[in-house]
Amino acid sequence: MTDTAAAAASADLLATARRIALAVSATALEQRRRGVSVAATKSTPIDIVTAVDRDTEERIRAMILDARPDDGIFGEEEDVHVGTSGLNWVVDPIDGTVNLLYDIPAWSVSIAVVDGPPDPEHWNAIAGVVVNPVSGEVYEASLGGGARLGDRELRIDQDVALDRALVATGFAYSLERRRSQADVLMHVLPRIRDLRRIGSAALDLGAVAAGRLDAFYETGLNPWDHAAGGLIVREAGGRVGGLRGEHESDRMLVAAAASVFDQLTEVLEGAGA
Incomplete structure (x- = not known):
């Protein structure tokens, strides 16, 4: 074709x-x-x-x-x-x-x-x-x-530092996983401008593409949660992936401008995500 x-x-x-x-x-x-x-x-x-x-x-x-x-x-x-x-x-x-x-x-x-x-x-x-x-x-x-x-x-702002980034996340329905997510969050929060928890991963990803958020990360997502939103972020010039060079998966999804992506994944990896 x-x-x-x-x-x-x-x-x-x-x-x-x-x-x-x-x-x-x-x-x-x-x-x-x-x-x-x-x-x-x-x-x-x-x-x-x-x-x-x-x-x-x-x-x-x-x-x-x-x-x-x-x-x-x-x-x-x-x-x-x-x-x-x-x-x-x-x-x-x-x-x-x-x-x-x-x-x-x-x-x-x-x-x-x-x-x-x-x-x-x-x-x-x-x-x-x-x-x-x-x-x-x-x-x-x-x-x-x-x-x-x-x-x-939509074109993502590529000139954002992590300490000036508005970041969104979400939480799993498993209480055990929520405890580990809370531990990770305590490492992330002091390093960013502020945090949002909107409650829809698809809307979070759209907001990253539209510049309403600078980054989004979450563990425990299913494929249907991010299939459309992930493409929207990528086509707006953003990056979508997991940690340690992996693809996005239920283990972790990170979506952000290239300027924020590496910084945020480094923090998440350091926090044991």
């Missing part, structure tokens, strides 16, 4: 992902306005699922299969759908479910298309969309096509 053909294919996939994300976001927002309650728990009693999560993923899957019946689907709430095209849609129907439950306006729908298996160490992300249904903001990117917030092209 030529570069021109690849760019056109990426743009088409992005358009489909955007259309689906916007449609399900509108429905999810209407459900939130009618009221939300916990439907079930998953890994721990504080790892919750709502009917909105399940309904939104069902709608996303149906719309993907209608538009792209040969593609695979890898989502948070349902089993993997195995495709034959080599492309996989990596879906987080609601990223920030606790925020949704409490009506905090920082939750999102995240949809990405990757070439290869649904594994960050082996896929090549092609298109990604993150929508905040409450604000209506749409972060998006396609491979080689740049990143945007609405109509605004």
